[in-house]
Amino acid sequence: MTTTPRSAPRLFVALTIATTIAAACADNATPSGLGAHQLSVSGDTIVGTGSLAELQQRRAAWIARGINDYQVQLQIVCFCGDDITRPVLVEVRGGAIAKVWDLETARAVTTLSSYPTITKLFDMAIAERSREGGYVSVAYDATYGLPARIEIGTLANDAGIMYTLGGFRPL
Numbered sequence: 001m002t003t004t005p006r007s008a009p010r011l012f013v014a015l016t017i018a019t020t021i022a023a024a025c026a027d028n029a030t031p032s033g034l035g036a037h038q039l040s041v042s043g044d045t046i047v048g049t050g051s052l053a054e055l056q057q058r059r060a061a062w063i064a065r066g067i068n069d070y071q072v073q074l075q076i077v078c079f080c081g082d083d084i085t086r087p088v089l090v091e092v093r094g095g096a097i098a099k100v101w102d103l104e105t106a107r108a109v110t111t112l113s114s115y116p117t118i119t120k121l122f123d124m125a126i127a128e129r130s131r132e133g134g135y136v137s138v139a140y141d142a143t144y145g146l147p148a149r150i151e152i153g154t155l156a157n158d159a160g161i162m163y164t165l166g167g168f169r170p171l
Helices: 008-027 052-065 118-130
Strands: 045-047 070-077 088-093 096-102 136-141 147-154 159-170
Touching: 052 118, 052 136, 118 136, 118 147
Parallel strands: none
Antiparallel strands: 045 136, 070 088, 070 159, 088 096, 136 147, 147 159
């Protein structure tokens, strides 16, 4: 195709519009790894004691890593609504939940407040352990030190929630 001087501005405008649309779509693009029916859980974990001192130390170590932008797969087990127990991919930006996708359907989840950041998980576990009779069971990811599995409260007594995390990826 030859371009005449007269069609050059049109071509430039068309390319500019196409580039702008592509950039906007890239920001809202669905991340890879969706459509899975289960989490990608690390087999390399360290069983913790769930003690208050351990949780505080692990939280401090997590904060010291300075990872404020990441994606992590999350599965919540509780005696609560069905939607919250579906496996999801959580994206955190600047230390706050930015986006959540249903891991199986790849659809965006609109209720972001139901899903905790890793720091929030540590905070909830510390709060639980700080109260008399509080129960926390935890296993940590050996690479990043984040909880790979954490039970806050007693799930067996319908008074707790189990969080399983996998596929962690800093952004």
